[in-house]
Amino acid sequence: MSKDEFRWYVVFNSEKEQNEYIKEGRLSKVLVEEKWVCIAKSSGELYAFDELCPHQNYPLVHGHCENGKVECPLHKYKFDLKSGRGHGLSLQTYPLKKEDGRLYIGFKKGFWD
Ligand code: FES
Secondary structure, three states, X not given: OOHHHEEEEEEEOOHHHHHHHOOEOOEEEEEXXXXXXXXXXXOOEEEEEEOEOXXXXXXXXXXXXXXXXXXXXXXXXXXXXXXXXXXXXXXXXXXXXXXXXXXXXXXXXXXXX
């Protein structure tokens, strides 16, 4: 996966802002352009993924994460936070990067077309 494949959008403008909003094991929802995504922190790592569960579109923000997996609160399916895989389904994940204290999320070029 080349970083050039992505267009990057600011999620948080500072480390302070990020730390106030993102807590270990909890899920937060952020609006990027026109799309809601979940941001999660598990074992100190940050992850980004679609806000809706790929099983029956339940909002994942009401779930929780631990050991690198997010658990949907409706049917308790778990999805790997890196690959998005779980129960034969695939949760769309997005890359994150930090630069100059800011946190960015990447969407593949053409995502919004
Ligand atoms: S809707 Fe998420 S596991 Fe069923």
